[in-house]
Amino acid sequence: MKALSTRTASLLLALTGGLLAAQPAWALLPIEHWTQPSGAQVWLVNSPGIPMVDVHVAFDAGSRRDPAAQSGLASAVALMASKGVRASGNDPARDENALGEAWADLGASFGAGADDDAFSYALRSLTDPALLSRATQLAARQIAEPSWPVDVWQRERARWSAAIKEADTRPATIAAKAFSTAVYGGHPYGQQNTEATLANIDIGAMQAFHRKLINACGARVSIVGALDRVQADQLVTRLLAPLHAHDTAKAAPGAPCRQQPALPEVPALKAASNIEIPFASAQAHVLIGQPGITRRNPDFLAVMVGNHILGGGGFTSRLMEQVREKRGLSYSVYSTFAPGLHAGAFVIGLQTRSDQAPEAIKVSQQVLADFVANGPTEAELRAAKDNLIGGFALRIDSNRKLLSNVANIAWNGLPLDYLDHWTERVEALTTGDVRAAMARMLQPERMVTVDVGARKP
Secondary structure: OOOOOHHHHHHHHHHHHHHHHOOOOHHHOOOEEEEOOOOOEEEEEEOOOOOEEEEEEEEOOOHHHOOHHHOOHHHHHHHHOOOEEOOEOOEOOEEHHHHHHHHHHHOOEEEEEEOOOOEEEEEEEEOOHHHHHHHHHHHHHHHHOEOOOHHHHHHHHHHHHHHHHHHOOOHHHHHHHHHHHHHHOOOHHHOOOOHHHHHOOOHHHHHHHHHHHOOHHHOEEEEEEOOOHHHHHHHHHHHHHHHHHHHHHHOOOOOOOOOOOOOOOOOOOOOOEEEEEOOOOOEEEEEEEEEOOOOOOOOHHHHHHHHHHHHHOHHHOHHHHHHHHOOOOOOOEEEEEOOOOOOOEEEEEEEEEHHHHHHHHHHHHHHHHHHHHHOOOHHHHHHHHHHHHHOHHHHOOOHHHHHHHHHHHHHHOOOOOOOOOHHHHHHOOOHHHHHHHHHHHOOHHHOEEEEEOOOOO
16 A cells, blocks of 8 residues: 555545634534535535535445345445446546555545445545545545446355354344344334345346446435535535536436436234344354334434433433342343334343343333433432533534444434534433433334343243
8 A cells, every 4th residue: 555645645634633723613613505506405514623524425226225135236336436446537547456546645535335324435535636636526526436346246246144143143133133033024124134135136237226326316424524615516516517417418408407206105913023033152142122113203302311310320320220220130231213214123231140031121121111201300310411412512523423424314314403402402401301202113012022041940
């Protein structure tokens, strides 16, 4: 790998000093929003404290768009984004090693990823005009012109398949897969990547996925860094130009941006189910839960606070107090929820000695039922508010963290002033608000309970 140029190294040193001196007044910085002629939407926070920019580009092309027989397709496309680009004009083709060296020379980074809902690219670069221009051009090529090397995909698929095979021998993986299948049923959120589904993914499938779902007109671009609106708009135009050119070439003149079809919602559970999976292990792995809420649900903040009290607040949570501290049934127990465009799962998780699993399950279920029925105490609510509000600054104390929050606002259609009013909205919640929100989300009598390796006394 080539050494950094003197110019890049100097800028990196300046950047380090800027990071140490920057003031974390992020919540006071306004979010600007506009739509480009291509249809791409942009959200910008002009953060001039350090000469750096972070860019997040999201598309409605997450794993929920994978065909069931090709589960893993979105992740495969993301994986191959860094494995090479085609030649374009005067720019030569680059393989994965050449791409790595090029990004190192620029002192910048670029990558792709896929979660349940979105397919995204992330660019980080210094804002020196020459460096940023080159970084943007290279990122634009990786977005629009991957080379799809067959031999590299065969290598990566073999590695991925081996990792799946190994993971499937672990009780935690067995529990997670059984839980996901039971909670989501036939919804795409519950699809599993397997050796068989990976075997169905070839270069043609990835190219078709990319061609159909990665369109400039559907891009949601979030930017945090030392760029004003004019500079940011120019960056997005250059970043999406090759992709937009491909979109224009394959679409009928004047055709509107192609919208992806709506997907069904996660169905509510109709009854409780208990899934016991034998496994020779000293520790039983237990998961209890059901579909939760979407991220856009108005109950989100109340549920966040309620979950913090129930099992998301570490040693201060009710589950930890009742399961670990009072009864010694588990070293750790937690609850969490994963809201997305659809209702992601609410889950209680713990590990315990195999012969203690039935009692640990019973206690966890009782704590949950009591909390849903009665809600938190005033003291619990005050402690949770103090913890969450006191830690708010840590959620936005760097460009990268702030970008994550801006991307969340962009993806979920939240108000531009969402961060400005976050603490006051949390502070305004009452015990009744939290109890009602948790009761709307959860039905303890209709939970999925998975235990792997439990041994009944």
